Amino acid sequence: MSRSIRLAVIPGDGIGPEVVAQGLRVLTAVLPSDVKLETREYDLGARRWHATGETLPDAELESLKEHDAILLGAVGDPSVPSGVLERGLLLKLRFAFDHHVNLRPSRLYPGTAGPLAGRPDIDFVVVREGTEGPYTGNGGSLRTGTPAEVATEVSVNTAYGVERVVRDAYARAQARPRKKLTLVHKDNVLVYAGRLWKSVFERVGREFPEVTTDYLHVDAATIFLVTQPERFDVIVTDNLFGDILTDLAAAVSGGIGTAASGNINPDGTFPSMFEPVHGSAPDIAGTGTADPTATVLSVALLLRHLGYEREAARVEDAVAADLAGRAGAAARSTEETGSALVNLVS
């Protein structure tokens, strides 16, 4: 049997190309020899925008569709006005490819530093809605720039959108040993959106009688993430709360250097996109010191999404072994970490 993966690669800005290079090395090393990996690189991000003014031309969007998955490094640079690349590239991809399941696992690997280091019981996954909420761009401003300005942002939530991500989260909880799902929202203040999320959460829950459920306000959830992270198994939440909680989750587990994410279109109509949670880190770009671990773990999510479960597990085991061995060792270069992981998966 001959299989193939058509992978679109968006290295992006800053440390993006550096970490993506290592992610691809590990991917190549772990794939069975009969799997043909075809990659195509896309020059998108700050450099391209400065050169041409383009963020994501239609032709490229179309061409990206011809792939099985997308691997993205990081996008963004202080020289580009805030929002241009986020709305014009990153969010455009998430919305155009209907990446409604934004998957962000948090695991505290033995050996990692950080405020909660040494607690092996942190192992949860945030299922963040990816195509609705305050991310829809439904805002505006009136009398802009005057003392009478009014600026609004509208969070849009649909039963359709909430139900599909909630059901996905239940299914993930069901497949995990602890089978626990926590809904995070702020339904005591955001009463309309909150009512919708909570009622869908309860209704869909009837299809998953084995899953234990829980509800937390987003403010309380941040406290528990720091003080009792072991209480979480799967969390489902809206786009903005998910954005905030997953950065916090990264901080309290292995750090932002190990936080992976998948922007998933579960039905496969469009390619899913995998990227580290961290940004382009222009301050350390070019120094060869960025940690490629988050990208490598994103490659694991990519492999699992494409059905290569065994290879995904091998990559994750390699990362665990590598992190465990790192404790106390001298700082390594991006390339050295990549090589260590390549060796471990080969």
Add this chain to the structure above:
Amino acid sequence: MSRSIRLAVIPGDGIGPEVVAQGLRVLTAVLPSDVKLETREYDLGARRWHATGETLPDAELESLKEHDAILLGAVGDPSVPSGVLERGLLLKLRFAFDHHVNLRPSRLYPGTAGPLAGRPDIDFVVVREGTEGPYTGNGGSLRTGTPAEVATEVSVNTAYGVERVVRDAYARAQARPRKKLTLVHKDNVLVYAGRLWKSVFERVGREFPEVTTDYLHVDAATIFLVTQPERFDVIVTDNLFGDILTDLAAAVSGGIGTAASGNINPDGTFPSMFEPVHGSAPDIAGTGTADPTATVLSVALLLRHLGYEREAARVEDAVAADLAGRAGAAARSTEETGSALVNLVS
């Protein structure tokens, strides 16, 4: 000279009455003997709602106005549908009395436990906008309860509202030794509200040339709160981000048991309201074990707001001394902690 304070007291639900009782003891003990303290208690909260269906009748709202300040314990109970007391009482007070400066200091007192214990350099204050953003109740839902439901929440931001809270935050930063102000928002996604906040922040900043400024996206801010809390001095942010960040700030500093807040109407048109950040904690209500420290620190904010700066400092020093002495000691009752603080301020 004879002075007086007319204080409205809303003990509320759960542990509210227990912690408020200790707050009042400390307040009475610290006030100079020539200050007459007149308190009037308001029966508002879950009990009242169950009994009468009322959350905050107009007559009571009017009568609260006749006071110099309000001390609130905590409001809420699982038996009341989410949102009823929040919108009908807590937020109603904040909006009716134009509490646009929601002040939440975070200090890691020596002796306190928690993930970052032992770091004496945590000392910042969050100035959270209190009357706009996603808290305005400007949402709605269409085809409610059907598979075609759409639910929206509108974040409303005005130049008027943003400017006054930003100016207040600059003035606070200016008065502190480090003179640093960080704006937290998410202007790469919430582009309209973000543009307004950022432009007002820059414009008002010109009036405070000594204040160093900084901007962080809310997701990045959660990371720094955990990993580098010492980088913060004063933070100014919107209503919802402020809600989330201050619970997190409490978790990483002294814990939610020491987090105080003031809902301030700076021009004094209406009474300001002081309350612990924690909730009514029904699980421990009646056990006499709630920590009244957050309420006592809220009393310090109240004293400072009314011009009793020396007394405010005495209360804060007492809390610091008490927390430092607590390390390793047996758990104390609410009353014992109150007595210890009364002794320290007397």
